Amino acid sequence: MEGAQEIGREEKIPLDLLRECAAFGALSEEELAELSGYFSPIELPMGTNLFAQGDPPGPAYLVEAGKVRVLAQDEKTGKSSALGLRVRGDLVGERALLTRRPRMATIRAAEDSRLWRIQAEDLEGLLARHPELRESLTVYFEQIGLRTFLKAVAPFAPLPPEKVRLLASRIERHEVPGEKTIVVEGEPGDSMYFVSSGEGTIYSHGRPLRALMAGSYFGERSLLTGEPRAATVVAKSDMVLYRLGKPDFDDIVQTTPAVRKKLLEEMEARLQEEYFRMEFGVTPATTPRPSETSPRRTLRRRAPRRRASWLPLSAYPVVLQRDEMDCGAAALATALAARGIRRPLSWVRECVGGSREGSTLESLVRAAEAMGFETRVTNRTIPELAQVPLPSIAYWDGNHYMVLFEARDDRVLLGDPAAGLIRLPPEEFLRGWTGILIELEPTPALSRREIFRENWVPLWRWLAGLRGSLALWVALAALEAFAVLVLVLYGESFFARDLDRLPRAKHLAPFVLAGAAWALTRALRLGFLESRWARWIGSGMDDYLRRLLAMPERFFERMTLSDLMLRSAIGPRLWDWVYRVLDPLFAMSLLGIFLSIDLVSAHPLWGAAVVAASFLAGGIWHLGGTLARPSAAIAAARAAEATSHLTEVLARNAAYRLAGLVDWTRSRWLHLSADSYKNARRAHAFLGTTGAIGLLPVAAVWLAALAYAPVPLRFLLEALLVPWLVWRTSSDWPLFWQAQLDLDRILEVLAKGPSREAPESAGPGGRAPRIELADVSAKKEIAGEERWLRSVSLVAQAGTSLAVVGPPRCGRWQILELVQGSLSAVRGEIRTALPDGAPLADPVFHTVVEEPVILPATVRENVRSTILGKRPDQDGRYAEALDLAGLRPWLRNLPLGDATRIGPGGFPAGLEECQRIQLARAILGPPDVLLLYKPLWALDEASRWKTLQGLIERLRGRVTILFVPKSVEEARLAERVAVLYEGRLVENGTHAELAAGDTFYRRLLSESKGSRRDPAISGSDED
Structure with missing residues (x-):
């Protein structure tokens, strides 16, 4: 342990925490009480490693508070990618303990965290005395891996987190030896299969139709139609399959129409592919797609354009990701750039949405279609890639996206958002590729003329x-x-x-x-x-x-x-x-x-x-x-x-x-x-x-x-x-x-005029204004979709805090834009006045958003902004900003404190630390109005609540605060709450008033408490 702090063994782990851990769900109360005696508490400061990838096996840890990030490093490129987060009730490090293999990933504290450690010899003794515990841990491992596998299967991407967990619990694991027949043509269908590893072949009337690889699935056709099996499936090598029975399959497709729709679309596409392959001997990529024959859009089929093999490397543009969560958006931006359309990564990320765990297949497909691509998620083999329209996006190793530029018999050319342009032999490509490909076919909506409208009038x-x-x-x-x-x-x-x-x-x-x-x-x-x-x-x-x-x-x-x-x-x-x-x-x-x-x-x-x-x-x-x-x-x-x-x-x-x-x-x-x-x-x-x-x-x-x-x-x-x-x-x-x-x-x-420096004697703010939106309507366009705010009347009193909540795409961010002045009102008026009623002509707005910008400088320079011009000495406010943003614990672990250089070429700073720096920068300003959009979303709920609560209390009366909370429950920190729905203000009052009655706000609160989002599967809730 690089930075863990021992606390002592006299304290016992709470039994409630053990009950929350799925790995110990099969143990009785007596067994849990016995198990609790083997745990000892440790504290892990933010930014420190619990253990590193490649370390020898050691203890296992159970997270009680805080959040730790799982990082894996590529041996060739040296780049690290995030595999997920572990929060309260999650085990870390147990796999290496059971398998006796070196650590497969690095565990780093994303926040100040508290964990409970159990030594290897203690756990081994427990497993020997309680075989059911070993079985429970094995099931726990399988469930985690199965959930990760299911989120990569396109038809099941729309499933909410609770449905994914339910589906994973109902799936059975089967090992099939090579050359064995799995299903037989003509037999009744009773289950659907997912391929976890190995290869197989689908035969119809004795003729091979297509190959099966990791990430493929089969058997859904007979379950959807009620007809007998239409093909025979034979294992080409040893395979690991997951089986979903018909009752569970019916329950999923009946309760989730989006899954049924996806399965039907894929089934229709496969039927057409098989027909064209058997009748005309063509490959699946040349067959029409279901969406191309639909009434909503007519697409003229063109032969896929292949890049010449002699083109230099610069002919393949690669947009690099800014952090480990950006690979999906960067891959889509690369696909746009390859077609001559340059868009900032931040804009593509906004269209993709995603979560703190990264982009999902569903969000990438949705964003690509909104941009003007015709998309299709398929399972391909290397020979079939020759007919795929390139570039396309390949799903890599279960947690990464790459852009496939060129596929030949001797090499595969990829655009890796983490490493740039790379060439791989086909066999090495197959080891990392899951077989899932997002095929992108441009449509007329993607033309440059539509993206860059040629308007010469503004030039004059x-x-x-x-x-x-x-x-x-x-x-x-x-x-x-x-x-x-x-x-x-x-x-x-x-x-x-x-x-x-x-x-x-x-x-x-x-x-x-x-x-x-x-x-x-x-x-x-x-x-x-x-x-x-x-x-x-x-x-x-x-x-x-x-x-x-x-x-x-x-x-x-x-x-x-x-x-x-x-x-x-x-x-x-x-x-x-x-x-x-x-x-x-x-x-x-x-x-x-x-x-x-x-x-x-x-x-x-x-x-x-x-x-x-x-x-x-x-x-x-x-x-x-x-x-x-x-x-x-x-x-x-x-x-x-x-x-x-x-x-x-x-x-x-x-x-x-x-x-x-x-x-x-x-x-x-x-x-x-x-x-x-x-x-x-x-x-x-x-x-x-x-x-x-x-x-x-x-x-x-x-x-x-x-x-x-x-x-x-x-x-x-x-x-x-x-x-x-x-x-x-x-x-x-x-x-x-x-x-x-x-x-x-x-x-x-x-x-919009020179920036104003507050006098030295003034504290943060000092001119907290009263903000009033009087019957304001506004329109903005995001990814080709118009979103309206209609007749919003809202008041934020001087020096108070106002929370704006609502379901996704209700207009919360647009409220902040209107107040800041970055969005024009179509109708109505926005007034900013001092408490005495005098208008405030030049208020200072500081905005804190989801994604901070960190300069290549020291922490102190990042907070005080000395790169852009020195400010008067504000040591008092600087210290207060560090305290309010919660930066002190992290600074104590830096080599030079706040004089440590961060950013490109400096000490690595995580997303949580960068968000805290951005918040401290905004507080130091000083602002008159502080606008917060999902502030500190990368922190765990407890840390975020504590920081926001201290911030609002300390700035009360000095700064007017408008914020969009990450969770609806955080709205109770504000003095007033505004509730939006479909661009309209439906409720406005204090938390106590709105939570007491039969209100929409109360329903939002109950939904927020009852669901625990799984960011690796769910989409974005962007406005």
């Missing part, structure tokens, strides 16, 4: 919105161009006397003077950038960026956000502009101007014609080419669409478009990976040097033409160079303007 608005940094650079460019022209046009006379001594050397004067002017103005420009004026402008931008910490960060990618934050430092950002864009652009522009002047002076008529034709052709090329070329049109349309949304209020459906816009802009800039200002300057200087070297061949040709070439040849060279320079500069200037406008627009929308 950008021209009217030039200000700030762009105005500064335009002024500097004008001064530089004016200085260069003055030196070139009038400076030659000062050198004429000396230049006349050299034959034909006077033609070098414009080039020499232009270079001198360029160097001089560049030095002046860099000096200006290091002056206090530029520093003042940069600090203003940093104030804008500081507002990012109060935004719903879940819609920004972590790397994108970190990159944007790193750019907020004055030096790297401005040096990037100078070296990467401005210097080559100005040099080429000036070179084009000088060449044009010399060309016109050599032959006025033809020179003017060449210059005019060059500019005209350049304009036509770039305006018309942008419309004609798909990639440029899509990029411009994406920027236009993002701008059209960002010019309004910062709604959530615009935030992920902003993330895409930042991603698109970043691809044209240097990605800052430097850890310091010095390294960043070196990187930019290197890029600037390489950019200048690219201009030397052009300058050398021009110099040779001016100095030695006859006039006709010189005219010809300049006539060729001028159009080329016009084309190059007309390509780069729009990119420069685009980047400036992107940055200005991002800053403007995210800021």
